[in-house]
Amino acid sequence: MNDIQQLSVEESLHLPAAFTIVIENPYYSDESPWRHDDYFTLGQTIRIGFQASTTADQEFSEPTMNYLIHGEITGIESRFSAESQAPIIVRGYDTSHRLHRGRHNRSFQDYTDSDIVAEIAAQVGLEIGQLDDSGDPRAYVFQENQTNMEFLRYRAARLGFELFVRDGQLYFRRPTADDQLSLKWLQDFGSFQVRVTTAEQVSGVEVRAWDYVGKQAIVSTAQSEETLTESEYGKGSTITADFGLASDPPKAYVVDKPVESAKEADAIAQALFNELGGEFTVADAQAEGNPDIRAGRVATLEDMGQYDGEYYITETRHLYYNRRYTTEFAVRGLRGGNLLGDLMMQPRLRPGQTFLVGIVTNNQDPEDMGRVRVRFPTLSPQADGSGHESNWARVVAIGAGSDRGFQCLPEIEDEVLVGFEHGDIHRPYILGNVWNGEDAPPDTVEDAVNRGKVRLRTLRTRTGHQLQFVEEDYNDSQAGISLETAGGAQVSLNDSTGTITIETPNGHRLSFSDSQGAIKMQSSGGHEISLNDAMQILSIRSTGSLSLQATTSVDIQAIGPITLRGAMVNSFPPPNQPPF
Numbered sequence: 068m069n070d071i072q073q074l075s076v077e078e079s080l081h082l083p084a085a086f087t088i089v090i091e092n093p094y095y096s097d098e099s100p101w102r103h104d105d106y107f108t109l110g111q112t113i114r115i116g117f118q119a120s121t122t123a124d125q126e127f128s129e130p131t132m133n134y135l136i137h138g139e140i141t142g143i144e145s146r147f148s149a150e151s152q153a154p155i156i157v158r159g160y161d162t163s164h165r166l167h168r169g170r171h172n173r174s175f176q177d178y179t180d181s182d183i184v185a186e187i188a189a190q191v192g193l194e195i196g197q198l199d200d201s202g203d204p205r206a207y208v209f210q211e212n213q214t215n216m217e218f219l220r221y222r223a224a225r226l227g228f229e230l231f232v233r234d235g236q237l238y239f240r241r242p243t244a245d246d247q248l249s250l251k252w253l254q255d256f257g258s259f260q261v262r263v264t265t266a267e268q269v270s271g272v273e274v275r276a277w278d279y280v281g282k283q284a285i286v287s288t289a290q291s292e293e294t295l296t297e298s299e300y301g302k303g304s305t306i307t308a309d310f311g312l313a314s315d316p317p318k319a320y321v322v323d324k325p326v327e328s329a330k331e332a333d334a335i336a337q338a339l340f341n342e343l344g345g346e347f348t349v350a351d352a353q354a355e356g357n358p359d360i361r362a363g364r365v366a367t368l369e370d371m372g373q374y375d376g377e378y379y380i381t382e383t384r385h386l387y388y389n390r391r392y393t394t395e396f397a398v399r400g401l402r403g404g405n406l407l408g409d410l411m412m413q414p415r416l417r418p419g420q421t422f423l424v425g426i427v428t429n430n431q432d433p434e435d436m437g438r439v440r441v442r443f444p445t446l447s448p449q450a451d452g453s454g455h456e457s458n459w460a461r462v463v464a465i466g467a468g469s470d471r472g473f474q475c476l477p478e479i480e481d482e483v484l485v486g487f488e489h490g491d492i493h494r495p496y497i498l499g500n501v502w503n504g505e506d507a508p509p510d511t512v513e514d515a516v517n518r519g520k521v522r523l524r525t526l527r528t529r530t531g532h533q534l535q536f537v538e539e540d541y542n543d544s545q546a547g548i549s550l551e552t553a554g555g556a557q558v559s560l561n562d563s564t565g566t567i568t569i570e571t572p573n574g575h576r577l578s579f580s581d582s583q584g585a586i587k588m589q590s591s592g593g594h595e596i597s598l599n600d601a602m603q604i605l606s607i608r609s610t611g612s613l614s615l616q617a618t619t620s621v622d623i624q625a626i627g628p629i630t631l632r633g634a635m636v637n638s639f640p641p642p643n644q645p646p647f
Contacts, residue, residue, distance in 0.1 A: 072154065074387040076115055076135045078362040080231045081220075081381070081399075084136050084161040086115055092145070092155045107157050111140045117358045117385055117392055133358035135385055136161050137235035163232035165191040166216035175208045180222045183208065184230075184239045187215050196236030201226055202330065225331070227338030227401070233363065242341075242379065242401070244295050246364040252371050256354035261298075261374050263348050268303035270316035272340040274332040275445045276325055277424040280504030282482060284444040287332035288318075292344025295365055296398055298376030303347030304340075319343065322445050323421060338401075345400015350378060356385065356392030366396075420490035425497070427477045428456055437462050439477055439497060441485060460485060460495035478529055482506065509533070517541050528553075 073089040116134035141164060144156035166187070175183050180201035188195055201222075210218045216230075223230040223239065231238050250256050276285040292304055307316050319339065326332045354360065366378050382397040425441030432438040438459040447455040465473040477483055482501050488494035502508050508515075509527040516522065522538040531553035537544050545563040555572035565581035574591030584600035593610035607613065615621070623629065 071387070074115070076117075076385045078135065078383045079381065080229050080362050083163045083167070084138065084232065086113075086136055086138055086157075086159055088115075088155075088157040090155040090157070092153050107140055107143055107155065109140055109143060113138055113140060113159065117356055117387070119357055119359075134234065135358060135361070138162070139164070161232045162193055162235055163216070163237070165193065166219065167214050170212050170214055171210050171218070172212050173210050175205075175210070177204045177206060178208060179204045180208075180226060181239065183222060184219055184237070187219065188237050191215065193232070193237045194235060195239075196233060197238045197240045199228065199240040201228070201239075202334070203328075205327065224338065226334050227341055229363070231363070233361075238363075242295055244365045244377070244379070246361070247367060247377075248359055248364060249367045249369065250354070250360075251369045254370075255357070256352050258353040259350065259368075259371070260352070261348065261350040263298070263300050264346070265303060265306050265310075267343050267346050268307055269319045269340075269343060270304050270307050272319045272321070272336045272343070274321045274324075274326065274336040274339075276332060277445050278328075278504075279424075279482070279501070282503045282505035285326060285329050285332050287329055287336045289333070289336040289340040292340045293337065294341060294344045294347075294400065295379035296345065296348050296377060296400060298348055298378075299373040300348065303344050306347075342401040348378075348398065349400070350398040352396050354394045354396070356387075357394045358385065360394050360396050420487070422498075423485045425457065425460075425483045425485040425495075427479050427481045427483060430476050430479060432459065437464070437474065437476060441483060441495070441497075443485075457485065457495050458493050460497050462497040463499065514542065514544070
């Protein structure tokens with residue numbers, strides 16, 4: 068202990084706990100010149116603790132050790148001086164540093180966030196200290212080239228949870244006011260700097276997103292912050308009315324983060340409100356060495372007038388230097404986790420710099436350029452989105468050009484994906500329509516896909532006109548192309564049977580069959596003309612009478628016999644001609 072020049076342990080609810088040890092290491096010219104050289108190796112586990120500076124109470128007559136960190140050595144330094152000194156500097160972190168090593172690309176399907184934390188913790192060898200229930204499983208979560216810590220902090224931030232390691236165990240929990248301690252100014256701590264500020268304080272937080280299953284906006288509003296730090300100044304959300312803003316109190320909005328449910332939106336809104344509310348009161352303090360002052364504990368501070376109250380400790384620094392032990396602590400709320408930053412892990416984009424969901428409101432372009440206007444349900448506080456109708460948006464179309472292209476304008480109330488030229492929201496483009504839980508595709512997956520291959524492609528209009536491309540036989544449909552109008556007229560090009568069929572809504576039918584070598588024309592009443600190459604027959608059949616007329620002559624020839632059958636066979640000359 069006499070050779071330790073400096074020892075510090077820094078704890079944080081938002082960063083790995085870190086330790087630094089500086090050890091005197093003089094050089095002696097003998098067989099063992101370095102006294103401490105073999106005591107420290109990279110990767111070695113270490114526990115560091117302190118005893119309280121004040122131990123006059125008989126309760127502390129026996130030495131007791133409160134370990135502050137269960138860590139691992141990650142770095143060793145030395146400085147060789149001209150005075151025959153080579154002090155050793157040992158650095159390391161608690162075991163959460165393992166979560167910072169390496170990046171991963173992987174998916175988690177049907178996992179709760181708590182399940183994800185437990186699985187990753189097991190992979191890096193971390194024990195679980197506390198694992199709060201995070202709610203329902205999520206269908207799909209992807210870790211996108213992130214360290215485990217980046218990924219888990221993002222998951223925690225969306226829930227308003229804390230993620231930290233204490234005493235070698237991982238905690239994934241809601242901020243909790245347990246393990247309270249009381250501290251008095253000038254008795255238990257000396258220096259105390261506190262700031263109460265209305266900056267960033269709002270009356271509420273609103274999260275807006277799009278539910279494509281229900282084809283409706285998801286709107287969630289948090290009305291009151293839930294913070295563990297509170298002095299006699301109260302909460303920041305109640306102060307905004309003092310600035311003449313009572314009629315229109317300021318709110319914070321999150322409009323650019325997809326969420327899956329109203330429940331998830333509730334959690335994000337509350338978490339962000341808690342973070343902003345935590346900025347209302349921040350503080351820094353210094354005390355005599357006290358190992359009971361730990362990150363994650365609530366300290367009740369007394370004898371400071373209107374600053375008396377409960378303060379949630381988020382950071383501590385225990386320092387042994389020049390044979391004196393001191394403790395510093397800080398109150399920072401959730402800002403160390405910075406949900407606002409975590410929600411915007413990439414550079415924050417304005418709405419126009421990303422894609423938005425749009426609902427078509429107008430498709431009658433006054434300039435005949437095929438443009439439409441949309442509303443943005445995730446941006447508008449109005450239920451119908453009327454407050455945020457877009458500028459006229461050009462529609463991306465197949466083969467668009469001078470008097471050509473596939474013209475298929477979106478219908479009113481269609482859901483579309485909107486992009487923006489150079490990220491300018493004033494220059495929108497419709498990239499395409501999308502289906503949702505209310506507007507289903509024209510065919511079911513069972514009909515359209517067989518053994519993983521798409522066998523059916525359909526183009527269907529609003530009234531029911533339909534063009535289908537069928538790749539293979541399945542159920543009632545066969546390979547080929549079919550065209551059908553909403554009124555029932557049909558054209559079928561059937562590759563499986565080698566036929567072409569045209570049929571009217573009332574049943575008139577014309578068919579061409581390669582397999583039968585026949586052409587057949589039928590009326591709905593049963594009249595029929597049939598040409599059969601295989602049987603070498605041309606057949607004309609009528610359910611009523613049959614009339615054959617010519618303006619000049621009729622020539623009937625046969626190599627074989629000609630047969631006429633009927634109840635009576637009559638032969639008449641043309642008008643004004645003598646009989647045979």
